[in-house]
Amino acid sequence: AQxxxxxxxxxxxxxxxxxxxxCNYSSSVPPYLFWYVQYPNQGLxxxxxxxxxxxxxxxxxxxxxxxxxxxxxxxxxxPSAHMSDAAEYFCAVSDPYNNNDMRFGAGTxxxxxx
Amino acid sequence: xxxxxxxPSHQVTQMGQEVILRCVPISNHLYFYxxxxxxxxxxxxxxxxxxxxxxxxxEIFDDQFSVERPDGSNFTLKIRSTKLEDSxxxxxxxxxxxxxxEAFFGQGTxxxxx
Numbered sequence: 001a002q003x004x005x006x007x008x009x010x011x012x013x014x015x016x017x018x019x020x021x022x023c024n025y026s027s028s029v030p031p032y033l034f035w036y037v038q039y040p041n042q043g044l045x046x047x048x049x050x051x052x053x054x055x056x057x058x059x060x061x062x063x064x065x066x067x068x069x070x071x072x073x074x075x076x077x078x079p080s081a082h083m084s085d086a087a088e089y090f091c092a093v094s095d096p097y098n099n100n101d102m103r104f105g106a107g108t109x110x111x112x113x114x
Numbered sequence: 115x116x117x118x119x120x121x122p123s124h125q126v127t128q129m130g131q132e133v134i135l136r137c138v139p140i141s142n143h144l145y146f147y148x149x150x151x152x153x154x155x156x157x158x159x160x161x162x163x164x165x166x167x168x169x170x171x172x173e174i175f176d177d178q179f180s181v182e183r184p185d186g187s188n189f190t191l192k193i194r195s196t197k198l199e200d201s202x203x204x205x206x207x208x209x210x211x212x213x214x215x216e217a218f219f220g221q222g223t224x225x226x227x228x
Contacts, residue, residue: 032216034216036219042221043205043219043220043221043222044157044205044219045219046216046218049216090156090157092157094217101147101159101162101169101170102147102149102159102207102217103159104149104156104157104158104159105156106155106156107156107157
């Protein structure tokens with residue numbers, strides 16, 4: 001069975017410094033990995049995804065994530081936090097051999113202080 | 115840009131009543147999903163649907179739940195006799211099932227059981 005663990009249910013940063021949101025996965029097959037963002041009272045928007053190929057993937061809004069198989073991690077980073085980045089972030093894993101059913105992490109709420 | 119559409123955006127129902135949540139997936143997609151997010155909690159997988167049948171379901175998806183694709187465009191989730199704990203945001207998603215497929219999510223239906 002696949003699962004995702006997000007370390008830190010709440011991350012608070014000041015505007016400007018690096019943002020780092022952690023995600024570790026468990027999967028018996030090569031996984032597909034995703035980061036979604038959810039703004040208040042809205043749906044899920046895909047930030048970026050890893051399927052195959054380059055392990056450093058770039059997404060929207062300046063975010064990127066690196067797939068590290070040896071660490072079973074897929075941490076999300078952004079060089080400089082902005083107020084508009086405040087949202088809930090979900091890491092997800094899917095099994096490409098099993099209908100791409102997704103399993104989500106518990107989420108990390110990012111707060112950005114001015 | 116094609117999108118997944120869910121109706122209604124918010125539904126209030128009395129405990130014990132049946133509800134049907136509706137979704138229109140992206141037109142050329144073949145895989146359909148329902149997820150649930152209880153307020154403040156993680157996004158949970160409910161069910162996946164392919165080729166007019168359920169391909170996988172979680173332990174949450176008990177006999178009270180059913181899904182249907184009544185025509186070529188709609189995908190519905192029925193809760194037969196709602197309970198207070200069914201109150202949540204329900205997300206529909208669809209994917210085209212290709213190797214690099216991601217699931218596209220609707221904006222969600224907030225179900226409130228009173």
